[in-house]
Amino acid sequence: MVDLIPESWYNVVPDLPEPLPPPMDPPGRDSSSIGLLNEIMPRAVLEHQFTVERWVRIPDEVRGAYANFGRPTPLLRAKKLEERIGTRPPRGFADAIRAARSRGVNPVIAELKLASPSGFRAGDVDVERYLRTVARGAAALSVITEPVAFGGSYDLLRMASSSVDLPVLMKDFVVTSGQVRSAHSLGADAVLLIVRLLRDAELELLYSEATSMGMDVLVEVHDEHDLERALRLRPRVIGVNSRDLLTLRMDGELQRRILGMIPGGIVRVAESGIRSADDLRRLRDSGADAFLVGTSLMENPGLLEELLDA
Ligand SMILES: O=C(O)c1ccccc1NCC(=O)[C@H](O)[C@H](O)COP(=O)(O)O
Numbered sequence: 120m121v122d123l124i125p126e127s128w129y130n131v132v133p134d135l136p137e138p139l140p141p142p143m144d145p146p147g148r149d150s151s152s153i154g155l156l157n158e159i160m161p162r163a164v165l166e167h168q169f170t171v172e173r174w175v176r177i178p179d180e181v182r183g184a185y186a187n188f189g190r191p192t193p194l195l196r197a198k199k200l201e202e203r204i205g206t207r208p209p210r211g212f213a214d215a216i217r218a219a220r221s222r223g224v225n226p227v228i229a230e231l232k233l234a235s236p237s238g239f240r241a242g243d244v245d246v247e248r249y250l251r252t253v254a255r256g257a258a259a260l261s262v263i264t265e266p267v268a269f270g271g272s273y274d275l276l277r278m279a280s281s282s283v284d285l286p287v288l289m290k291d292f293v294v295t296s297g298q299v300r301s302a303h304s305l306g307a308d309a310v311l312l313i314v315r316l317l318r319d320a321e322l323e324l325l326y327s328e329a330t331s332m333g334m335d336v337l338v339e340v341h342d343e344h345d346l347e348r349a350l351r352l353r354p355r356v357i358g359v360n361s362r363d364l365l366t367l368r369m370d371g372e373l374q375r376r377i378l379g380m381i382p383g384g385i386v387r388v389a390e391s392g393i394r395s396a397d398d399l400r401r402l403r404d405s406g407a408d409a410f411l412v413g414t415s416l417m418e419n420p421g422l423l424e425e426l427l428d429a
Pocket residue numbers: 230232235236237238360362364367390391392393411412413414415
C-alpha cells in the first residue's frame with residue numbers, strides 16, 4: 120500500500136505571480152502568535168510549511184502513517200485557486216498511474232500516434248473523437264510529436280493537452296534542453312527520455328531540467344545495460360520498451376525480464392506491442408504497473424475497456 124502513496128506534494132507557491140508576504144499577526148494583538156509558532160513547532164515542520172520548493176518530498180514516516188490510515192484517497196485539486204492565479208500545476212503522471220491502481224483499474228497510457236516506422240498509418244482518424252474515447256478511462260495520454268516518421272507535431276501536443284484532463288506525456292526523441300522547455304510550454308506534464316539516445320551527463324541534465332519544471336520523466340530502457348544507467352538517476356518512473364528502436368524487433372521475453380529487475384517504489388511502465396487483455400495480464404504478472412498502448416488502441420479504441428478490466 121505504501122508504494123501507492125505519492126512521494127511528494129506539489130506546492131503552488133513558486134507559480135504565484137509574486138512571492139507571498141511574510142506571515143503577520145492580526146492587528147491589535149499584544150503577543151505574537153507567529154513568535155509562539157517558532158517556539159512550539161519543530162523546525163522541520165515549519166520549513167515544510169513555508170518552503171518555496173515546487174515538489175516537496177513527503178517523509179517516509181508520514182507516508183507510512185497514511186498507509187496505516189487506509190490511504191491513498193483521491194487527490195482533490197483546488198481548481199478555483201488555480202483559475203484565480205491563472206496557472207495549473209502539472210497533472211502528475213506517476214501519481215495518476217498510482218491513483219488508477221488504487222482504484223483497482225489497470226493504468227493504461229493511451230498513445231496518440233498517427234504513423235510509425237513499423238508501418239502503422241492511422242489514415243483519416245478523427246483525433247478529437249479518439250481523445251474523447253480514451254479520456255473516459257485511460258490514466259494518462261502519450262502524444263508522439265516527432266513529425267517525419269510518426270506524423271506528429273507540437274500543435275498536436277498543444278491541442279491534446281488542452282482538450283483532455285489527463286496527464287500528457289510528450290513522446291519524442293528528446294536530446295536537447297530546448298525540447299524539454301517546449302514540452303513544458305506546450306502543456307506536457309511528462310516527457311520521455313530514452314536512455315540509449317543520451318550520454319550519462321546529458322541524461323542527468325535533461326532529467327533534472329524536466330523535473331525542476333515540475334514534469335515527470337518516463338525514463339525508457341530496453342535492456343540490462345540501459346536499466347543500470349537509468350537507475351543512477353533514481354527515477355520515479357521507468358518504461359521498458361519491448362521494441363528495439365534500431366532493428367524495430369520486439370522482444371517480449373527481454374521486456375518481462377527487465378520489468379522484474381526494477382526495484383519496488385519505482386513505477387514500471389510496459390511499452391509497445393500490447394494488443395490484448397492477455398498481453399496486459401502477462402506484463403502485469405511480470406511486474407508492470409502501467410501499460411503504454413499505441414497502435415492497437417488507434418486501430419480499435421474500444422479495446423480500452425477490455426484493457427482496463429483485464
Ligand atoms: O512504433 C514504432 O514503430 C517505433 C519505431 C522506432 C522507434 C520508436 C517507435 N515507437 C515509439 C513507441 O515507443 C511506441 O509508439 C509506443 O510504445 C506504443 O507502441 P505500440 O503500442 O506498439 O504502438
